[in-house]
Every structure is written in structure tokens, then in C-alpha cells.
Amino acid sequence: MLTPSKPFTRRCFPAINVKKGVVMVGNATTFYDGDQKQRNVTDLVEGAKKANVVLEARQVAMKIFEDYTVSWYWIIIGLVIAMLISLIFVVLLRFLAGIMIWVMIVLLIAVMGYGIFHCYMEYARLKGTAGSDVKLTEIGFQSDVRVYLHLRQTWLAFMIILCIMEVVIILLLIFLRKRILIAIALIKEASRAVGQVMCSLVFPLFTFLLLCLCIAYWAITAVFLSTSNEAVYKVFNETVCDYAGKTCDPETFNVTNVTRLCPDATCQFAFYGGETYYHKYLIVFQVYNFFMFLWLANFAIALGQVTLAGAFASYYWAFKKPDDMPAFPIFSSLGRALRYHTGSLAFGSLILAIVQLIRVMLEYLDHKLKGADNTFARFLLCCLKCCFWCLEKFIKFLNRNAYIMIAIYGTNFCTSARNAFFLLMRNIIRVAVLDKVTDFLLFLGKLLVVGCVGILAFFFFTQRIRIIQDTAPTLNYYWVPILTVVIGSYLIAHGFFSVYGMCVDTLFLCFCEDLERNDGSLERPYYMSPELSHILWKKDAELLKSSESQS
Known part of the structure; x- marks a missing residue:
């Protein structure tokens, strides 16, 4: 910590006011700095706090960078393991969809159960340990996460959170047990479709590369815009x-009087500024650049969705x-998609980009109004943020189904969005039964992969695996x-x-469309597979009968 100082009795003391040979330390609230300017003592305290925060942040950043330098290859190995587990899981779904779904559910419950057991063991182990009963509110923010792991309250909070999640998942599985059987049938059909279109598993890499290009173009343009002013x-x-x-x-700095009056002075770059013609329009250019990034990113995602939808629709409508x-x-x-549907994709992406830009502006206004005392303005801003968040979710859902209809029929965006919306409304029971339960099961699959890899990484980086204990790197923050x-x-x-999710959504819309266009006769036969037809018709009849009896 650097503070203003001056010599006193051959020692370096803080620059506190010295009068008549007496150092005023006690109740003095002001002092004279090195430039003989009167300042408040609290300035030293506030400056020290800010300096400590900056220095601590720099130390934490350096330690995090050091951890990455010694563990980057192990991180890559962990990500490769995650990719292999995901690939194995997807391949097994191709042949053992029903068994894998139930195994996934049981393993997820077991993983969360082990997490609860581990938190309880740590909570019990810390009983009686000195300093373990300190409350989280008393220690405040600590850059070293290991401080929190030595507190009983931390493990108790983890255990409570995991218990609540475990109970919620078990209750959902109990109430949705019949619907899970229907979702398994749809996942089996999706597995067959993915098995016939194996290239779909690596197609997200194409979308990822397009997104990387969008991010790189936006970042380079933003840097060029920010440095387009005059250098000061x-x-x-x-x-x-x-x-x-x-x-x-x-x-001309070396020939001025500054070098003569201040021999140690140097002329260095400070920032980009100046009063150029386009300086006042620079923020407009940056906003436009960010809007174009949102538009291009949404277009890349839309292109991936309509491509996958077209591939899986070709599987369903193949007799x-x-x-x-x-x-x-x-x-x-x-x-x-590139030849006929780029206009529709661009229009759908434009609508979503406009809503996302409005949300970003609202977040910026909320950040600026944090210190404001106008309660009504804060309440209105909060309502706007909530409304536009819901609007963005709805537009994403509508766009996704509109792209599926575009891939099936080739109609424009507005027509496809209207047809998809009314088709879903006419099959609202099936939407709740099949589509959302399937999304829930796929989400459980993501949690299972993340949980397995996360537990393996935890035991490895904390050096709790004795066989390879010496192999793990020494880290400042193992988190x-x-x-x-x-x-x-x-x-x-x-x-x-996400490939499976897009496949399920496409097959679901194709199934609803198949039921409305055909009747199963020889003139208009169903295009769905016999297995899907048998299971879905049987379960759908049971659900409709139960809903009619309740009504």
C-alpha cells in the first residue's frame, strides 16, 4: 500500500500535519500531503481500501493464470473424457434407448445421493474443529475458496440444496412415470433417425465455427472502432x-521546455480520444456493430436448426x-437452406436480435440506475426486463418450430410460424406430454455427463485418488x-x-402433421414407424380417456 510520506526524525512517516514539532495523530482529521495540500485522513483509508482491492484482484488473477498454465492439459483431457462419455451415451441410445433412460435416471439420483452423503460426512467431520462454526456472513468475501470449505455452514447449505433437488426430481419422476414411457418411445424413434443421419452428431461443430467467426468479426470491428480516434x-x-x-x-516533445524543466518526464500514450468528426457517432457505430453480431449469431444458429430439421424430416417422410x-x-x-431459405432465416433472426438488443439496453439502464432513489423507475424497469425476457423465450420457441415447418414445406417464415403455432395449439396435450418430458429427460442426460466428469475432476485435482495422487498438479485454487x-x-x-432435442422436436411436429394429413388407410397411410404408431396411439388414447374422465 502506497501512502503520501515525508521524513521525520530520520524516519519515513505518513504525511500527517507537523506543527510546532508535534505530530498530530490522535483526533486530527486532516493532514498535509507532499504537495502541501490539505487532505482528509479518510482519504488515506479509502485509498488504502481501493489499493488493497486492486492488489488482491491482481494476485487472484495471477494465481488463476498460474493454475491454468500447470493444468491446461489435464483440463483438455477432462473435456475429451466428457466428449467420449457423451458420444458413448448417444451411441448406446441408438440400441438401448429405454434401458439407458432408466439407467440415466437411476445414476443421476445415485450421483446426487452421493453428493448429499459427502456433504453430510464433511459436515460431521468438521464438528468440534476450531473455526468451523463461523457463519458465512461474518467472514465476508474471500478470494480463497478453501476458506469456505472449512466451514460447517457451507457443507450444510450444499446438503440442503442437493436434498431439495433430489426430492424435486423424484417427485417429478413419480408423477410423470406414464409420460416418461411415451417420451422413451419418441427418443427411440429419434435414435433411429440419428443412426441413419450420423453426420448430424458432428454438425454442431459447423455451427460452432460459424459462431466463432461471428465473435471474431465483432471483436475485431469493435477494436478498430475504439482505436479509430486520435491517439492522446x-x-x-x-x-x-x-x-x-x-x-x-x-x-516534438524532446525540443520543448518540458524536458528542460522536468528531465525525467516522458511523453507516453494515454488513450484514444480527440474531437474528430465521427467521435460523437462512435457509440452509435459500436451499438450497430453489436446488433449485427446478434443478428449474425442468431442466423448461424437458425441455419443449424433448419439443416438438422430438414435432415430428420427427410427420415420421417420416407415411406x-x-x-x-x-x-x-x-x-x-x-x-x-442456403439456396431457398436464407431470407426466412434472416427475418427470424432479425426479430430475435431486436428483442435481445432491447434486453441489453434495459440491463445497461438498470446498471446505471442502481444508485437512483426513484422506486417507480426501478419497478418499471424490472417489469420491462421480465416482459422482454418472456418475449425472447417465446420467440425462440416459435422460431425453432417455424424453422422445422420451413424445412418440411419450404414456406416463408411468417406462414411457417403461423402454421407451427396453430399446429401446436391443436395438439397442446401432446406438447405437454411428449415434447417437454423428452426435454426433461435429455436435460437429465446432460446433468449425468456433467456430474460424472465433475466428480472425477474433483477427486483428481484435490489429489484424493491415491493411485495417481502424485500426478495431479499443485494448484493455488483447485476450483x-x-x-x-x-x-x-x-x-x-x-x-x-441438442441434436437429439432438434430430432425429437422435428419428429414430434412431423407426427402431429402426419395425424392430420393421413388416416392410416391404404390411400393415405401413416408415415410413422410401426413401433412409434403402436406405442403413441396406445398411450395417447389412455391420456385422452383420462383427461375426458377428469373433465
């Missing part, structure tokens, strides 16, 4: 100098599967690689399971 240079000097902090010209399917479903669907592996594993699992 200022005088920097370690000693007292009247010209310190003033602007200067590096080309003789897989003989009537195209040779390369993914490439055929991608070609159709850094663990958190990185967990987040990366979730993204990888989401990439694999």
Missing part, C-alpha cells in the same frame, strides 16, 4: 512536475426407411480447473444432446 499522449513523471498529466506531442432417404441428408438439407471442466463438459454435452 500525456506527460508522465515520477517526481514533482507542473506539466505532469498534460497532453503532449511525441514528435420406406431408409431406402427413400437422400444419400447425404445433412448436405442436401444445408444446400436447400479453477474443476469449474472449467464442468462448464466445458456441459457445453459439450449440450452440443450432442
